Amino acid sequence: MSDSPTSASGTKADEKASVSKGLKGIKAADSSICLVDGTVGKLLYRGYHIDDLAANCTFEEVAYLLLKGELPNAAELDTFDDPLSQDAALTPAVAEFIANAPTDAPPMAVLRTAVSLAGLADPTADDLSADGAYRKCIRLVAKLATMTAAIHRARQGKEAVQPRPDRPFAENFVRMMKGSDPTADETKAMDLILTLHAEHGFNASTFACRVVIATLPDVYGATTAGVAALKGKLHGGANTAVLEALETIGGPDGVDAYIESVKARKGKFMGFGHAVYQVEDPRAKHLKQLSRRLGEEQGDTTYIDVSEQLEEKVTALIGKNCNVDFYSASTLHYLGIPKDLFTCIFASSRVAGWSAHILEQLADNKIIRPSANYTGYEERTVTPLSQRG
Numbered sequence: 001m002s003d004s005p006t007s008a009s010g011t012k013a014d015e016k017a018s019v020s021k022g023l024k025g026i027k028a029a030d031s032s033i034c035l036v037d038g039t040v041g042k043l044l045y046r047g048y049h050i051d052d053l054a055a056n057c058t059f060e061e062v063a064y065l066l067l068k069g070e071l072p073n074a075a076e077l078d079t080f081d082d083p084l085s086q087d088a089a090l091t092p093a094v095a096e097f098i099a100n101a102p103t104d105a106p107p108m109a110v111l112r113t114a115v116s117l118a119g120l121a122d123p124t125a126d127d128l129s130a131d132g133a134y135r136k137c138i139r140l141v142a143k144l145a146t147m148t149a150a151i152h153r154a155r156q157g158k159e160a161v162q163p164r165p166d167r168p169f170a171e172n173f174v175r176m177m178k179g180s181d182p183t184a185d186e187t188k189a190m191d192l193i194l195t196l197h198a199e200h201g202f203n204a205s206t207f208a209c210r211v212v213i214a215t216l217p218d219v220y221g222a223t224t225a226g227v228a229a230l231k232g233k234l235h236g237g238a239n240t241a242v243l244e245a246l247e248t249i250g251g252p253d254g255v256d257a258y259i260e261s262v263k264a265r266k267g268k269f270m271g272f273g274h275a276v277y278q279v280e281d282p283r284a285k286h287l288k289q290l291s292r293r294l295g296e297e298q299g300d301t302t303y304i305d306v307s308e309q310l311e312e313k314v315t316a317l318i319g320k321n322c323n324v325d326f327y328s329a330s331t332l333h334y335l336g337i338p339k340d341l342f343t344c345i346f347a348s349s350r351v352a353g354w355s356a357h358i359l360e361q362l363a364d365n366k367i368i369r370p371s372a373n374y375t376g377y378e379e380r381t382v383t384p385l386s387q388r389g
């Protein structure tokens with residue numbers, strides 16, 4: 001059966017009908033969560049500019065804003081913090097799965113499975129009432145950071161560090177990864193990274209969450225889809241690919257040769273280009289500054305020096321700016337995080353945006369089912385197997 005109206009002649013469907021490949025530029029639903037204006041590089045979460053949020057809010061405040069629509073006052077934030085910290089601990093099955101996962105498995109694959117497994121341990125997983133779905137979302141915002149930290153520890157053969165309900169989110173996150181208290185600077189850096197990555201409209205992973213939740217399964221399944229989509233190197237996985245590029249380049253002297261090698265194999269420059277921004281990604285400058293500061297504090301600016309050179313040369317060459325993944329690579333590296341964990345850090349933040357979209361989709365649901373411009377055979381008859389050449 002054709003998936004779209006066929007031509008009047010009844011022969012092959014019209015191959016020239018207009019499609020928007022990748023749904024680029026198509027508005028698939030109303031949403032009040034995020035504005036991304038790619039022509040001027042403007043990003044608003046619920047009407048607040050990303051620069052304003054980056055300067056003035058913690059990740060908890062941003063998560064509250066995304067999920068509830070307004071910034072919290074102090075009392076509201078306290079109330080929000082309760083489930084956020086109490087739900088942070090992992091259930092035994094999930095903790096055990098992470099502790100025993102193959103250490104060479106991609107951390108994002110472990111995270112994806114852990115999120116799905118967490119759904120099995122929640123007897124209320126299928127409750128999609130407004131309250132029920134909200135509680136699941138908070139649970140996942142709380143747990144992805146704990147999962148990420150536990151994955152990091154397990155890969156080093158170390159015991160997971162339990163979350164401390166009395167600690168702020170970013171501090172707890174770094175603490176669970178390091179196994180000791182972070183410095184105020186490390187906590188601030190993590191807070192900024194989490195805020196900058198939390199939300200970005202109908203990006204691929206968020207859209208995947210919305211497609212899944214729109215069939216009314218459960219929040220865990222929708223979030224699993226988000227993790228699965230974010231893993232790819234054209235999306236969240238680009239941050240790992242950027243660090244691989246920096247390692248290949250080695251130092252400022254290697255930049256030109258690297259650019260030539262990408263050109264020669266007609267490859268893509270990881271961390272450059274964006275589906276929406278035609279100008280600078282407004283998050284990149286924050287990460288660039290943070291990366292330089294961390295590099296200077298550590299007395300090793302190699303990767304930030306290389307990144308800045310690469311940015312200048314690649315932008316001039318391909319006419320595309322760097323995106324959020326570009327400077328997050330050197331930043332996370334300076335924070336001592338191994339490159340294949342970068343995308344899990346991204347997921348631990350983006351889960352706030354995914355959750356807001358899951359709740360928004362549920363509040364005014366319509367199954368998401370676009371059509372294809374069918375370009376195959378119109379209709380033909382089956383030749384019996386014995387007669388096929």
Ligand SMILES: CC(=O)SCCNC(=O)CCNC(=O)[C@H](O)C(C)(C)COP(=O)(O)OP(=O)(O)OC[C@H]1O[C@@H](n2cnc3c(N)ncnc32)[C@H](O)[C@@H]1OP(=O)(O)O
Nearest residue numbers: 233234235236238267268269270271272273274275323325
């Ligand atoms: C959090 C995020 O997801 S941010 C994005 C992270 N991804 C990356 O950094 C990977 C590298 N970048 C890319 O692959 C792309 O720019 C994407 C996937 C981000 C956006 O893709 P599109 O919406 O198709 O971008 P756009 O329409 O501008 O691309 C048109 C052409 O420009 C060229 N182009 C785009 N980005 C790049 C790049 N980084 N390097 C070289 N050429 C590029 C390609 O020829 C592309 O066509 P193709 O995809 O058929 O090869």
Ligand SMILES: O=C([O-])CC(=O)C(=O)O
Nearest residue numbers: 199200203204275276324
């Ligand atoms: O919006 C997109 O296409 C990619 C994304 O998630 C982001 O830039 O944060």
